[in-house]
Amino acid sequence: MAAIRVRDLRKSYGHFEAVRGIDFDVAEGEVFGFLGPNGAGKTTTVEILEGYRQRSAGEVEVLGHDPAKGERVLRERIGVVLQETGVERFLKVAEVLELYCGYYPHPRPVDELLALTGLEAKRDEIVKKLSGGQRRRLDLALGLAGDPELVFLDEPTTGFDPTARREAWDVIRNLRSLGKTIFLTTHYMDEAQVLADRVAVISGGRIVAEGPPNRLAGRDNATEIRFSLPDGVAAGRMPDLGPATVAVEGAGVVVRAHDPTPALHTLTGWALDQGVVLDGLTVARPSLEDVYLELTADAVGNTG
Amino acid sequence: MNADLAIAARQLRFEQKAFWRNPAGAVFTFAFPLLFLIIFSTLNSGARIADRGNITFVTFFVPGIIAFGLISACYTNLAIRMTISRDFGILKRVRGTPVPTWAYMAGQVGSSIVITFMLLFLTVGLGVVAFGVDFRTGTVAGLFLTLALGASCFCALGLAVSGICPNADAAPAIVNFSIFPLLFISGIFFPLDTAPHWLSSLAKLFPMERLADGLQYAFDPRTPGLGFNGGDLLGLLAWTVAGSILAVRLFRWDSAKT
Numbered sequence: 001m002a003a004i005r006v007r008d009l010r011k012s013y014g015h016f017e018a019v020r021g022i023d024f025d026v027a028e029g030e031v032f033g034f035l036g037p038n039g040a041g042k043t044t045t046v047e048i049l050e051g052y053r054q055r056s057a058g059e060v061e062v063l064g065h066d067p068a069k070g071e072r073v074l075r076e077r078i079g080v081v082l083q084e085t086g087v088e089r090f091l092k093v094a095e096v097l098e099l100y101c102g103y104y105p106h107p108r109p110v111d112e113l114l115a116l117t118g119l120e121a122k123r124d125e126i127v128k129k130l131s132g133g134q135r136r137r138l139d140l141a142l143g144l145a146g147d148p149e150l151v152f153l154d155e156p157t158t159g160f161d162p163t164a165r166r167e168a169w170d171v172i173r174n175l176r177s178l179g180k181t182i183f184l185t186t187h188y189m190d191e192a193q194v195l196a197d198r199v200a201v202i203s204g205g206r207i208v209a210e211g212p213p214n215r216l217a218g219r220d221n222a223t224e225i226r227f228s229l230p231d232g233v234a235a236g237r238m239p240d241l242g243p244a245t246v247a248v249e250g251a252g253v254v255v256r257a258h259d260p261t262p263a264l265h266t267l268t269g270w271a272l273d274q275g276v277v278l279d280g281l282t283v284a285r286p287s288l289e290d291v292y293l294e295l296t297a298d299a300v301g302n303t304g
Numbered sequence: 305m306n307a308d309l310a311i312a313a314r315q316l317r318f319e320q321k322a323f324w325r326n327p328a329g330a331v332f333t334f335a336f337p338l339l340f341l342i343i344f345s346t347l348n349s350g351a352r353i354a355d356r357g358n359i360t361f362v363t364f365f366v367p368g369i370i371a372f373g374l375i376s377a378c379y380t381n382l383a384i385r386m387t388i389s390r391d392f393g394i395l396k397r398v399r400g401t402p403v404p405t406w407a408y409m410a411g412q413v414g415s416s417i418v419i420t421f422m423l424l425f426l427t428v429g430l431g432v433v434a435f436g437v438d439f440r441t442g443t444v445a446g447l448f449l450t451l452a453l454g455a456s457c458f459c460a461l462g463l464a465v466s467g468i469c470p471n472a473d474a475a476p477a478i479v480n481f482s483i484f485p486l487l488f489i490s491g492i493f494f495p496l497d498t499a500p501h502w503l504s505s506l507a508k509l510f511p512m513e514r515l516a517d518g519l520q521y522a523f524d525p526r527t528p529g530l531g532f533n534g535g536d537l538l539g540l541l542a543w544t545v546a547g548s549i550l551a552v553r554l555f556r557w558d559s560a561k562t
Contacts, residue, residue, distance in 0.1 A: 019343075035322070038435050050400060050401070051400075052396070052399070052558070072402045072404070073402075075400065075401060075402035078400075080397075080400035082393070082396065082397065082400070084393055085392075085393035085396050085397040086389070086392030086393045086394045086397070087394065087397070088318070088389075089322075089326075089392075090321070090323075090325040090326045091318060091322050091324040091325075095318060095321065098314075099315070101316060102310070102311055102314045103311060103401040103403040104401070104402060105307075105400055105402075126325070145401075146401070146402070148494045194459060
């Protein structure tokens with residue numbers, strides 16, 4: 001059974017249709033990345049799944065329940081980590097966790113929550129005195145208080161320094177290895193590429209791409225071979241590289257080929273023969289970020 | 305059900321912890337009424353009120369301060385606290401958990417009532433010990449029923465008003481402005497027996513006057529029986545019903561417009 005099932009979901013605000021008929025499934029135990037620029041309908045969709053907003057049309061099932069009904073049994077099984085949600089400022093970290101654990105029938109022990117999010121040393125700190133990164137980790141711990149089967153993570157690492165981000169990624173990987181389903185919204189494409197089993201990109205209220213991040217990145221896109229030629233060696237001296245395009249971009253040369261192996265073979269063979277050094281030679285497929293920017297380019301600047 | 309009662313009790317316990325750790329809340333809600341009591345009772349220590357059967361000023365003032373403490377804890381503090389919780393997204397987070405609405409609200413309201421009763425005991429204790437107030441045991445039933453209705457009424461109004469406050473910054477101004485003019489015309493800090501008739505009639509429309517008058521009635525040595533003032537109790541009951549309807553309609557969990 002799918003953890004989340006969405007069919008032809010629509011949401012209008014007055015005359016503006018923010019979500020224009022989207023479909024997707026999230027399998028149990030999967031990390032699903034939900035990407036899109038601001039104003040694309042991303043937050044609206046997530047908040048409909050979490051039960052904060054009512055849809056205008058379509059079908060939505062979360063763990064077999066309709067989230068619009070606001071049933072307690074569903075809230076007991078999901079964890080929600082929102083952006084910019086506050087915590088009682090004058091309680092200690094362990095006290096807030098104890099309070100929230102008390103809301104659930106089968107909570108995860110406070111000590112485990114502290115360990116999972118690296119907050120052991122801060123257990124007796126007043127929430128008001130935590131740093132931004134520590135607050136975000138507390139958000140995560142509170143979202144996991146009920147030991148949920150499905151966790152919604154909304155921009156979980158925004159504002160983290162690189163070390164803290166890697167640590168948060170480890171937490172998310174831990175959750176995945178515990179068999180939890182994770183619905184991840186993020187602005188960071190590297191985060192989606194590293195963590196998500198599958199991603200969907202929403203733009204202008206529609207899903208414009210869906211699939212495993214690597215396949216999405218490789219989709220219809222040629223591999224790029226980049227290098228610089230030494231002074232005095234013109235690009236025109238290069239041999240014919242078969243069905244590939246060659247472009248000079250600034251000081252470098254970019255070869256785009258759907259099958260890079262023969263092109264690379266010919267290129268490096270020629271370079272060795274001629275004693276030409278291919279400075280900074282790289283072979284890479286476009287990143288998820290490149291693909292994302294291309295997919296969402298039309299929508300950027302349209303809405304707030 | 306029992307589990308939900310435990311949730312409400314835990315919520316109350318943690319609300320209390322948070323209240324006492326927040327200097328602004330503790331000073332304004334708790335210290336202010338006691339400070340008023342000490343200052344005004346000392347200034348008027350020998351005074352008697354001729355219009356009220358020559359009772360001492362303190363016998364008039366102690367129930368007024370009890371009313372003021374109740375309004376501070378149940379209305380002012382609750383309304384500002386809930387607006388801050390909403391504005392900071394605490395209420396939205398809570399909404400995403402399985403906690404039943406009634407249990408969460410019981411914790412909030414319960415915390416205000418605990419503060420009210422602490423103030424009651426301290427005010428009466430100080431009045432009796434330091435200023436020689438004669439505490440009447442015969443009218444305790446009337447005193448407590450008035451307090452219970454007053455607490456329900458002002459907690460409901462506090463929750464309702466938090467729904468009107470646009471954000472945490474505006475809340476103290478709106479909440480205090482809605483209360484202070486009425487406090488002064490309600491005979492809480494000084495008797496209004498010689499005030500123009502239209503003013504006292506106006507004041508009687510609002511629950512502040514009803515609460516203060518009901519409590520003063522229970523403290524008045526001339527009061528017969530158990531101390532139930534029917535008019536004041538009915539007035540508070542009507543405001544409790546109106547306040548509850550307003551609270552249900554106006555209370556918001558999320559500051560966002562949609």
